[in-house]
Each structure stands twice: as structure tokens, then as C-alpha cells.
Amino acid sequence: MPVPYTVLDERFRRVTLGTATLETLWTGGRWLEGPAYFAAGRYLVWSDIPNNRILRWDETDGSVSVFRQPSHNANGHTVDREGRLVSCEHQTRAISRIEIDGSRTVLVDRVGGVRLNSPNDVIVKSDGTIWFSDPTYGIDSDYEGDAAVSEIGASHVYRYDPASQTCAAVTSDFVKPNGLAFSPDERHLYIADTGATHVRGGPHHIRRFAVGSDGQTLSGGEVFATCDAGLFDGFRFDAHGNLWTSAGDGVHCYAPDGVLLGKISVPEGVANLCFGGPKRNRLFICATTSLYAIYVNAQGCRRP
Numbered sequence: 001m002p003v004p005y006t007v008l009d010e011r012f013r014r015v016t017l018g019t020a021t022l023e024t025l026w027t028g029g030r031w032l033e034g035p036a037y038f039a040a041g042r043y044l045v046w047s048d049i050p051n052n053r054i055l056r057w058d059e060t061d062g063s064v065s066v067f068r069q070p071s072h073n074a075n076g077h078t079v080d081r082e083g084r085l086v087s088c089e090h091q092t093r094a095i096s097r098i099e100i101d102g103s104r105t106v107l108v109d110r111v112g113g114v115r116l117n118s119p120n121d122v123i124v125k126s127d128g129t130i131w132f133s134d135p136t137y138g139i140d141s142d143y144e145g146d147a148a149v150s151e152i153g154a155s156h157v158y159r160y161d162p163a164s165q166t167c168a169a170v171t172s173d174f175v176k177p178n179g180l181a182f183s184p185d186e187r188h189l190y191i192a193d194t195g196a197t198h199v200r201g202g203p204h205h206i207r208r209f210a211v212g213s214d215g216q217t218l219s220g221g222e223v224f225a226t227c228d229a230g231l232f233d234g235f236r237f238d239a240h241g242n243l244w245t246s247a248g249d250g251v252h253c254y255a256p257d258g259v260l261l262g263k264i265s266v267p268e269g270v271a272n273l274c275f276g277g278p279k280r281n282r283l284f285i286c287a288t289t290s291l292y293a294i295y296v297n298a299q300g301c302r303r304p
């Protein structure tokens with residue numbers, strides 16, 4: 001299908017391709033999330049949360065199969081620096097990892113002896129630490145997990161250190177933290193707040209934090225961008241520091257200076273996206289019931 005680009009700043013023309021079209025790779029899910037591209041295997045995995053499964057699209061022949069079911073209502077995923085799948089699981093309220101031999105390890109499901117809410121999205125820093133958001137969407141109902149009362153009573157972002165097996169909150173003032181990503185130089189961490197789902201007129205923005213010289217403490221936290229169409233959920237950076245984010249009407253692209261460069265319209269609300277393909281210049285887009293893809297004139301930054 002043709003791509004309706006909305007160019008709001010001329011810089012958007014340089015990072016998109018006028019002849020590229022939005023392709024539908026697969027449809028038939030309920031709520032798609034968490035795309036993660038495996039360069040070595042040339043495949044993409046993503047979550048179909050209410051259907052309790054992780055799906056896999058094979059780049060070599062375009063086929064789609066069930067990668068893991070039940071998935072414990074997995075949501076966001078990332079690929080760590082050793083090539084392993086790291087996942088957020090709603091039902092187990094945990095961060096898990098698929099090891100090289102295929103076995104599954106629960107890395108963290110509690111903090112201070114108390115159960116997490118329902119990890120939503122996850123990233124791995126170059127030092128191997130795992131950062132994840134923990135809103136309540138997976139315990140708010142039985143649709144995306146098992147309904148339960150939050151034991152923490154709040155929704156934070158956490159840093160888990162696999163070396164010391166310690167986990168600590170790095171934020172304390174979010175309503176519903178959601179997508180997150182480091183800038184390409186890792187000097188800043190960006191975190192979406194989708195609190196508007198629970199609070200009328202609540203947060204529907206992405207905030208920007210400075211990462212301290214210790215690599216783990218955050219400061220700042222000003223609003224970087226406010227969504228003008230629904231909510232920002234998951235997002236990624238390209239190698240030049242442009243932020244490509246999900247939104248209710250498609251994909252929005254922001255320059256490092258916070259200017260909204262343009263939009264790619266998608267027929268369904270977008271929850272998450274990632275760069276992939278051998279040149280990392282293809283955006284894979286999880287949008288409600290369907291997986292879409294489009295080539296762009298930008299490359300995802302090397303870190304997933």
C-alpha cells in the first residue's frame with residue numbers, strides 16, 4: 001500500500017524513501033507488541049499478548065510461525081549483546097531470558113521481596129545491565145495476564161544488574177512508564193509515560209533523562225515530546241539520534257533537538273517498532289492486529 005508521509009520538517013525527507021511502501025507482513029493477532037530482530041538468524045519475533053504467544057517472521061521466505069506458546073503473556077523484548085532474547089512477561093510478572101541452549105531463565109520477578117507489577121518493555125545497556133518499565137497493564141485485567149493488585153503500589157523503571165543480581169528503581173515519578181531507549185551514545189535515557197490510560201488528561205509523552213557518570217543514576221527528566229495522536233508506547237533511535245516512535249496514527253519521527261520531523265501513517269494504532277534487516281534500515285511495526293514493515297533512509301543504532 002502507498003505510504004502517506006506527513007512531512008513537517010524538510011529533514012524528514014532525508015530519512016525516508018519516497019518510493020518505499022508500507023508492507024503488511026502478517027495479520028491476525030489481537031494486540032501486537034515487542035518486535036525484536038535477530039540479525040544472525042534473519043528473523044523477527046514479536047508478541048501477540050492476549051493470545052499468549054510469541055510469533056516469528058522468517059526474513060528468508062516470509063513465513064510466520066509460533067515461536068513460543070504459552071508465552072506467559074510476553075510483551076516487550078530485546079536482544080542482548082550475547083544474542084539472547086530478553087523478555088517482559090506479564091503473567092509471571094518477570095524479566096526472562098532464553099539461553100543459548102533454548103532454556104528459559106527468570107532473571108528478576110521481585111524487588112525488595114515484593115512482586116513486580118508486569119514488566120512492559122526492556123532494553124540492555126552496553127554494560128550488560130537490563131533496564132525495564134513496570135506499569136500495571138498486565139495485572140489490570142485478565143486480558144493481557146492475570147488480574148491482581150499491585151504489591152508495589154506504584155509503577156517504576158528498574159535497572160537490573162545480572163552480575164550482582166540486584167534490581168533497583170531508577171525513577172519514582174511516572175504514572176505508567178512504558179517504552180524506553182538509550183540515545184546512541186547512552187548519555188541519555190528516554191522513557192514514555194502512558195499514564196493517560198488511567199488518569200484523565202494524564203501523561204502522554206516521552207521524557208528525557210541524563211545518565212550519570214556512574215552509568216546508573218538519572219537526572220533531569222524533562223518532557224522531550226508530547227503525543228498529538230494517542231499515546232507513545234515503544235520507540236527506537238536511529239544511528240543519528242532521531243527517535244522513531246509508535247503513536248495512535250502511525251510512526252512519528254523526532255530529531256535529536258525534539259522537533260517532530262514527520263509521520264508515517266499506519267492503518268492501525270502502533271504499539272511498538274524496531275529496526276532490522278541486514279542493513280538495519282527497515283522498520284518493523286507492531287500495530288494492533290498486524291505486523292507492518294517499511295524501508296527508511298536511516299539505520300537503527302547498533303544496540304537493539
Ligand code: MG
Binds near residue numbers: 076178179233
Ligand atoms: Mg509497551
